[in-house]
Amino acid sequence: MMRVFVIAEHRMGELNPISIEMLNLANALKGDGTSEAVVIGKDINAYAEELAKYADVVWKIEDNSLENYNPELYIDVLMQLFANNKPDVVLIGNTSCGSEYAPYLAVKLNAPIATDVVAVNATDGMKVSRYLFQGKLMTDLKLKDAETYVLTIRQGVFKEGVEVNGEIKDAGIKPSKEPARKFVQYIEPEVGEVDISQAEVIVAVGRGIDDESNIELAEELAELLGGVVAGSRPVIDNGWLPKDRQVGISGKIVKPKLYLALGISGAFQHVMGMKDSELIIAVNKDPEAPIFGVAHYGIVGDIFEVFPELVEKLNEMKG
Amino acid sequence: MNIIVLAKHAPDPESEINVASDGKSVDERGLVFDINDWDRYAIEEAIRIKEEKGGEVVVVGVGSKCEDTLRKCLAMGADRAIKIPVDTSLDAYQTAEAIKEAIKDEKFDLILAGMMSQDLNNAQVGVLLAAMLDLPFATAVSVISSIEDNSLTVARELEGGYNEEVTLPTPCLITVQSGINEPRYVSIMGIKRAKTKEMKEVSVSPTTSTLEVEKMYLPPVKKAEMIEGDPSEIANKLIEILKDRGLI
Numbered sequence: 105m106m107r108v109f110v111i112a113e114h115r116m117g118e119l120n121p122i123s124i125e126m127l128n129l130a131n132a133l134k135g136d137g138t139s140e141a142v143v144i145g146k147d148i149n150a151y152a153e154e155l156a157k158y159a160d161v162v163w164k165i166e167d168n169s170l171e172n173y174n175p176e177l178y179i180d181v182l183m184q185l186f187a188n189n190k191p192d193v194v195l196i197g198n199t200s201c202g203s204e205y206a207p208y209l210a211v212k213l214n215a216p217i218a219t220d221v222v223a224v225n226a227t228d229g230m231k232v233s234r235y236l237f238q239g240k241l242m243t244d245l246k247l248k249d250a251e252t253y254v255l256t257i258r259q260g261v262f263k264e265g266v267e268v269n270g271e272i273k274d275a276g277i278k279p280s281k282e283p284a285r286k287f288v289q290y291i292e293p294e295v296g297e298v299d300i301s302q303a304e305v306i307v308a309v310g311r312g313i314d315d316e317s318n319i320e321l322a323e324e325l326a327e328l329l330g331g332v333v334a335g336s337r338p339v340i341d342n343g344w345l346p347k348d349r350q351v352g353i354s355g356k357i358v359k360p361k362l363y364l365a366l367g368i369s370g371a372f373q374h375v376m377g378m379k380d381s382e383l384i385i386a387v388n389k390d391p392e393a394p395i396f397g398v399a400h401y402g403i404v405g406d407i408f409e410v411f412p413e414l415v416e417k418l419n420e421m422k423g
Numbered sequence: 424m425n426i427i428v429l430a431k432h433a434p435d436p437e438s439e440i441n442v443a444s445d446g447k448s449v450d451e452r453g454l455v456f457d458i459n460d461w462d463r464y465a466i467e468e469a470i471r472i473k474e475e476k477g478g479e480v481v482v483v484g485v486g487s488k489c490e491d492t493l494r495k496c497l498a499m500g501a502d503r504a505i506k507i508p509v510d511t512s513l514d515a516y517q518t519a520e521a522i523k524e525a526i527k528d529e530k531f532d533l534i535l536a537g538m539m540s541q542d543l544n545n546a547q548v549g550v551l552l553a554a555m556l557d558l559p560f561a562t563a564v565s566v567i568s569s570i571e572d573n574s575l576t577v578a579r580e581l582e583g584g585y586n587e588e589v590t591l592p593t594p595c596l597i598t599v600q601s602g603i604n605e606p607r608y609v610s611i612m613g614i615k616r617a618k619t620k621e622m623k624e625v626s627v628s629p630t631t632s633t634l635e636v637e638k639m640y641l642p643p644v645k646k647a648e649m650i651e652g653d654p655s656e657i658a659n660k661l662i663e664i665l666k667d668r669g670l671i
Contacts, residue, residue, distance in 0.1 A: 204563070207547045208553060212554060216634060220546075236542060237542055238544060241642070242639070243513075245634045248631075286590045289587070291586040291587070293583065294584070353583075355583075355584055356583075382668075383664075400647055401647055402646070403649070403651075414658040
């Protein structure tokens, strides 16, 4: 009887959809076993009820000290829960917080771990698929036979599932110690002069623009198309564009009518921020760039050959 | 403050990536190796802390070919290097175990590492090591805002542009997000000085692997409709598409 545990994630009053996605996976994996969600926090009844739609069991671990995520407290209470409820598989979101505490938990459970997993096969041992090289390569791994496995799951993969309508249980567990690490506060995103999430046209630049001075070309093009300039992580890291222009999981989610991706390779972190744009046109010199997997139109080539021409023609049209 | 930095010698994801003939590994021909980009930010952060607070920066590398990356860190300003000539391939557990063994006699206040490697994207080694050493830890740190005698205040990156500020006592382990600083270039003087710095090899026996690669392959992707031609033809085609959609 396989017990698949899912550690739910929530922040600032919202349940992260990855929690339900992982339950979909758990229900697909469990066979004649159980899918069991664990929700940790303060005032978590609403989350527990939502999770119970998709889980056989929801374990509530509630305490005032658990109001904000803390990896030490999460591991503390989870180890208490697992002492009497041995998991076969523990699923955790491959999010900023999930990817932080999952490896630590794996060590404490003496469990093999795979991170950022996109496919799971548990019929003959534990086999998983995951990307390497920021999406350019994929690998199938077999984890060493063990009593418990820890997997972190990529968001947006396991969206389909069925309702289970299980029961909610209070685990009756409290943290056993004060954590060494203390939560201080959330820091809000910086607000810039333009909100790129409201723009109808976005000209986005990536590492492939090579130099800060080439931002000008993107700005010229954006102006001609009535849009704004945004960027992927490397451009922001280099300080070529301000942080509020970053498209991706750690930046902004955008859905413009036109998204022009110039020299962006298409790492998952970026793609999650722009994949729902109405029209995506990508230019990259690498024909294997993952961005061509999400774009509607693709151009393999040098952006500095293609775009001056486009800018010129657009200028002519405007007269 | 004495700092240990973990630095990986890793292939650049922008280099040519092909599956080797065994179907289970990456063809090394075509790969360009350098310091893992996230670790470049970690070594820079360590050197900045040392410049402000004093102490020593020790850089640790795993792998038979990691020497170039360690030399680079020494040239940037690290004081000495520890090379662990063990090839752990894909298994982060083995890598963390090897580091734990190799640094067991080191006195440190802080371990710094990049939040993930640019080739495997596991984001595991740092936290596994923290767990093995029972250290407080924080990942994806975007700012170290204050360094007191026995504690650090850092911001770690969450989703959607948010950060969370947390405090940690030392000794602790931190993995840094890219963009935390602007890494310096290696100077000629730095390269000269690096030649006289200590590079110690520490042999450890690798632990048993926790995973096995069954297959490596190019991911299946839905392909975009490709536009071909000379720049002028491409520009015309693009204008046509934009007109059709009412975008111009």
